[in-house]
Amino acid sequence: MAEPQKTSSNGAAEGGANSTFASEKVPLPPRRLQRCDSLHMEAGKIPGGQSYAAKQVGWVTTLSLAFQSLGVVYGDMGTSPLYVFSSTFTDGITDTDDLLGVMSLIIYTVALLPLMKYCFVVLRANDNGDGGTFALYSLISRYARISLIPNQQAEDAMVSHYKLESPSNRVKRAHWIKEKMESSPKFKVTLFLVTILATSMVIGDGVLTPCISVLSAVGGIKQSAKSLTEGQIAGIAIGILIVLFLVQRFGTDKVGYTFGPVILTWFILIAGIGVYNLVKHDIGILKAFNPKYIVDYFQRNGKDGWISLGGVILCITGTEAMFADLGHFNVRAVQIGFSVALLPSVLLAYLGQAAYLRIYPEHVADTFYKSIPGPLYWPTFVVAVAAAIIASQAMISGAFAIIAQSQILGCFPRVRIIHTSKKFHGQVYIPEINYALMILCVAVTAIFKTTDKIGNAYGIAVVFVMFITTLLVTLVMAMIWKTSLLWIALFPIIFGGAELIYLSSAFYKFTQGGYLPLGFAAVLMLIMGTWHYVHVHRYKYELKNKVSNNYVAELATRRNLARLPGIGFLYSELVQGIPPILPHLVEKVPSIHSVLVIISIKYLPISNIETNERFLFRYVEPREYRVFRCVVRYGYNNKVEDPREFENLLIGHLKQFIHQVSLYSESSHSIGEEDNSIKESESSVEVQDARLPRSFSDGITASPPNGCMDEIELIQREMDDGVVHLLGEINVVAERNASFVKKIIVDYVYNFMRKNFRQPGKITCVPHNRLLRVGMTYEI
Structure with missing residues (x-):
C-alpha cells in the first residue's frame, strides 16, 4: 500500500484512484472502470471529506476568544516586567542615559519579533489551526x-484536514526543494533533530517559567517584610510551586475561566502604574522611540551593551506561546x-519603570x-502572584501537550495521558511528567534562590526555540507557500539575524546558569x-519480515x-502487510479466532x-476465512477511546x-455484464471514475444483499461471544554484529526506558481482563 497504482501480489491496485463520492446519482458511462483497492474504497466514503475551507468565525466569537487568550497565551509575556530591568542591569546603572538605549531596545525587540514576525507571518504557518514546532514539522x-517511519499511504491524503496539493501543480523551485529533501537521509535526520531540540527547549521552559515568574512575583514581599532573607523568599516560592503542581491533576479547564479576568486586571494595573510613573518622574523617556538611542547605547557601552542583551530578550519570553497555543483560538x-x-x-x-x-x-x-504607588502595593502584589501562577500554568500545560504529541508520534516513551477537558482536546495531564517538573522546579529555585541566573538560562531557551521556528517557517515559505x-x-536574514545576536549574548552567560536549558534539552533529546x-x-524490521499474503490461505x-469463538483484535504498528507476530502466535497457540482483525x-x-475518517479496512484472502486488516488513524491531538467505545466503533465500521464491499461488488458485477472488457479480481472492487450513486455512499440506505447480511449477523454473534485483545510484547535487542554504540543504545538505554516507563497495555485502549500478551524478540 505504499505507492499509487502499484499492483500488490494479489493483483489489486494499491491506492490508485481518488474515490471521493459524488453528491448525487450519476449515470455510469460505458467505458473501462478504474480499479481501486478496498482500503481505498473505505477511505473515500467520507461525507463532505473534500471541504477544506476554514470555518468563518464571527466578530463576537473572535473577541470572546481574544479575551480568553489573555490568560492562556499572554500570561508569560505579560509578567516579564517583573524582572527585565533587574536582569539587564545586573551590575547596577552607571549612566541614566543607558535607560533610553535599553528602553529603545525593548520597544523595537517587541515590535520586530512578537509583532512583525509572529503576528504577521508565523501565525499563518499553522497546521489546520494548530501551531508549535511539531505542527510545523x-x-x-x-x-x-x-x-x-515508512508508513505513508495514498489514502491518508484524502483525510479532510490534509490539504495537499498535487506535486505536478507546484512551481519548479518548490518541487526541486521537495525532491532534495526526500532524497537526503541526512536532511531528514537533521530536520527531526532540530524539531525535537525545539520541543525539548519548550519543555525546559516548563521548568524555568514557574521558577522565574513565581520567584520574581513573591520577591516583592521584601518591600513590606524587609527581614526576610533570600532563602526564606525562595522557600515561599517553593511552597507556591508545590501547590501549583499538586493541583495540575484537576486540569486547567476547571480554573480557566478565571485566567482571562486576572490577566486583564494585571494588564490594567501595570499600564496604569506605568502611566503614573511616566507622568510623575520623567516623561522624556518617550524619546526612546527614536532608534538612535540604541546606537548611542552600544557606542557608549561596547561589550557590556552586547552582554546586557541577554536580559533585554526576557521582554519577549512567552512569545512562542502565541503560536504553540493557537489551536485553542x-x-x-x-x-x-x-x-x-x-x-x-x-x-x-516598561516606560514607567524606565522613567x-x-x-x-x-x-x-x-x-x-x-x-508602585503605596496604596496599590498589596493589590498589585496579590495580582502579580496570581499572574505568575497563570503564566506558569500555561507553560506546564504546554509541556504536557508537547509530550503527548511526542509520544503518539513515536518520539517519547509511554506515559499515562489523562484528558482533563471535554471542551479542549489539547488539555492533558501526565502524572509522571508533572512530578518530574515539580522536582526540577523546586531544585532550581532552591539552588539559585534569585532570578538572575534563572534569567540567564531562560533567555537561551526562549531565543533558541524562536530561531528554530524561523528556520522551519522559511522552509514553509519556500516549499509550501x-x-x-x-x-x-x-x-x-532580518528575524534570524536578530535572534542570533540575542542568542550569542545569552550564551555569554553560559556558566552563570545558561547551561540549564541545554542540560534539560540534552537529556530530553x-x-x-x-x-x-x-x-x-x-517498524523496518516488521516491514522486512512481514508475512506473505498467501499465509492466511495456507492457514x-x-x-x-x-x-475459537469470538473476535480477536491483533495489534501491530505495521500498515503495509501482515505482521510477523501472527505466525508466531499461531505457532505457539495453534488456533485462531472465528473473526480476526489485524489492527x-x-x-x-x-x-x-x-471519527468517520478513522477506520480503513480490507479483506485478507480468502474472504470466507474472515480475517481483516484495519488501519485506525488518529491525529496527534485525538483522544483514544475507552475500550468499550473503541470496540463498538470498530465493529460498527467493519459492518x-x-x-x-457487497454493494460495490453487486454494482461491478452488473456493469461487467454490459462491458466484457471489465474483469473483477477477488480482492479488488470496481468504481467508475471515483463517482458512485449516492445510495452507495450513504451506506445503510440501500438494501444489502443476503450474503452481506449473513456475514454481518455472524460478526455480531461473534462479538456477543466476546472480544479478545492480542498485544505483541516485543523485546528489541541489537543484532550480534552491531556496533558498540548501537548495542549501548538498544540493549541498555532503550530497554531501560521500556522497562521503567508504562507498558503498552496500560496506555492503549486494551482492557486488562481480555488481554493476551504475545512475546517476541526482534534483532535490529
Missing part, C-alpha cells in the same frame, strides 16, 4: 516524504489579544515593586532520539488449526481526524465496510 512532512483572536491588550500594557509598564529609574537608578534590583525569493531571503531510533528500526488448508494504530501528521 507535521505540515512540512505532508508536503514531502521526510518521515523516518484562531489567528485573528491571538492578533487582537496581542495588539490591543498586551502590547500597549507592557510598553507602558522611575531615571530618578532612582539605585532601585534597579527591585524596580517593579519600588515603582512558494513565496518570492526576496521575501524568503529577508525573513531569516537523548530520551526522544533513542526512543524514536528504535521505534523506526522496529485455511490446515485441518489441525482450531477456530494498526497510526498517527497522521495532522492534529485531528474525524459498514462489509456492506459497502
Whole structure:
C-alpha cells in the first residue's frame, strides 16, 4: 500500500484512484472502470471529506476568544516586567542615559519579533489551526516524504484536514526543494533533530517559567517584610510551586475561566502604574522611540551593551506561546489579544519603570515593586502572584501537550495521558511528567534562590526555540507557500539575524546558569532520539519480515488449526502487510479466532481526524476465512477511546465496510455484464471514475444483499461471544554484529526506558481482563 497504482501480489491496485463520492446519482458511462483497492474504497466514503475551507468565525466569537487568550497565551509575556530591568542591569546603572538605549531596545525587540514576525507571518504557518514546532514539522512532512517511519499511504491524503496539493501543480523551485529533501537521509535526520531540540527547549521552559515568574512575583514581599532573607523568599516560592503542581491533576479547564479576568486586571494595573510613573518622574523617556538611542547605547557601552542583551530578550519570553497555543483560538483572536491588550500594557509598564529609574537608578534590583504607588502595593502584589501562577500554568500545560504529541508520534516513551477537558482536546495531564517538573522546579529555585541566573538560562531557551521556528517557517515559505525569493531571503536574514545576536549574548552567560536549558534539552533529546531510533528500526524490521499474503490461505488448508469463538483484535504498528507476530502466535497457540482483525494504530501528521475518517479496512484472502486488516488513524491531538467505545466503533465500521464491499461488488458485477472488457479480481472492487450513486455512499440506505447480511449477523454473534485483545510484547535487542554504540543504545538505554516507563497495555485502549500478551524478540 505504499505507492499509487502499484499492483500488490494479489493483483489489486494499491491506492490508485481518488474515490471521493459524488453528491448525487450519476449515470455510469460505458467505458473501462478504474480499479481501486478496498482500503481505498473505505477511505473515500467520507461525507463532505473534500471541504477544506476554514470555518468563518464571527466578530463576537473572535473577541470572546481574544479575551480568553489573555490568560492562556499572554500570561508569560505579560509578567516579564517583573524582572527585565533587574536582569539587564545586573551590575547596577552607571549612566541614566543607558535607560533610553535599553528602553529603545525593548520597544523595537517587541515590535520586530512578537509583532512583525509572529503576528504577521508565523501565525499563518499553522497546521489546520494548530501551531508549535511539531505542527510545523507535521505540515512540512505532508508536503514531502521526510518521515523516518515508512508508513505513508495514498489514502491518508484524502483525510479532510490534509490539504495537499498535487506535486505536478507546484512551481519548479518548490518541487526541486521537495525532491532534495526526500532524497537526503541526512536532511531528514537533521530536520527531526532540530524539531525535537525545539520541543525539548519548550519543555525546559516548563521548568524555568514557574521558577522565574513565581520567584520574581513573591520577591516583592521584601518591600513590606524587609527581614526576610533570600532563602526564606525562595522557600515561599517553593511552597507556591508545590501547590501549583499538586493541583495540575484537576486540569486547567476547571480554573480557566478565571485566567482571562486576572490577566486583564494585571494588564490594567501595570499600564496604569506605568502611566503614573511616566507622568510623575520623567516623561522624556518617550524619546526612546527614536532608534538612535540604541546606537548611542552600544557606542557608549561596547561589550557590556552586547552582554546586557541577554536580559533585554526576557521582554519577549512567552512569545512562542502565541503560536504553540493557537489551536485553542484562531489567528485573528491571538492578533487582537496581542495588539490591543498586551502590547500597549507592557510598553507602558516598561516606560514607567524606565522613567522611575531615571530618578532612582539605585532601585534597579527591585524596580517593579519600588515603582508602585503605596496604596496599590498589596493589590498589585496579590495580582502579580496570581499572574505568575497563570503564566506558569500555561507553560506546564504546554509541556504536557508537547509530550503527548511526542509520544503518539513515536518520539517519547509511554506515559499515562489523562484528558482533563471535554471542551479542549489539547488539555492533558501526565502524572509522571508533572512530578518530574515539580522536582526540577523546586531544585532550581532552591539552588539559585534569585532570578538572575534563572534569567540567564531562560533567555537561551526562549531565543533558541524562536530561531528554530524561523528556520522551519522559511522552509514553509519556500516549499509550501512558494513565496518570492526576496521575501524568503529577508525573513531569516532580518528575524534570524536578530535572534542570533540575542542568542550569542545569552550564551555569554553560559556558566552563570545558561547551561540549564541545554542540560534539560540534552537529556530530553537523548530520551526522544533513542526512543524514536528504535521505534523506526522496529517498524523496518516488521516491514522486512512481514508475512506473505498467501499465509492466511495456507492457514485455511490446515485441518489441525482450531477456530475459537469470538473476535480477536491483533495489534501491530505495521500498515503495509501482515505482521510477523501472527505466525508466531499461531505457532505457539495453534488456533485462531472465528473473526480476526489485524489492527494498526497510526498517527497522521495532522492534529485531528474525524471519527468517520478513522477506520480503513480490507479483506485478507480468502474472504470466507474472515480475517481483516484495519488501519485506525488518529491525529496527534485525538483522544483514544475507552475500550468499550473503541470496540463498538470498530465493529460498527467493519459492518459498514462489509456492506459497502457487497454493494460495490453487486454494482461491478452488473456493469461487467454490459462491458466484457471489465474483469473483477477477488480482492479488488470496481468504481467508475471515483463517482458512485449516492445510495452507495450513504451506506445503510440501500438494501444489502443476503450474503452481506449473513456475514454481518455472524460478526455480531461473534462479538456477543466476546472480544479478545492480542498485544505483541516485543523485546528489541541489537543484532550480534552491531556496533558498540548501537548495542549501548538498544540493549541498555532503550530497554531501560521500556522497562521503567508504562507498558503498552496500560496506555492503549486494551482492557486488562481480555488481554493476551504475545512475546517476541526482534534483532535490529
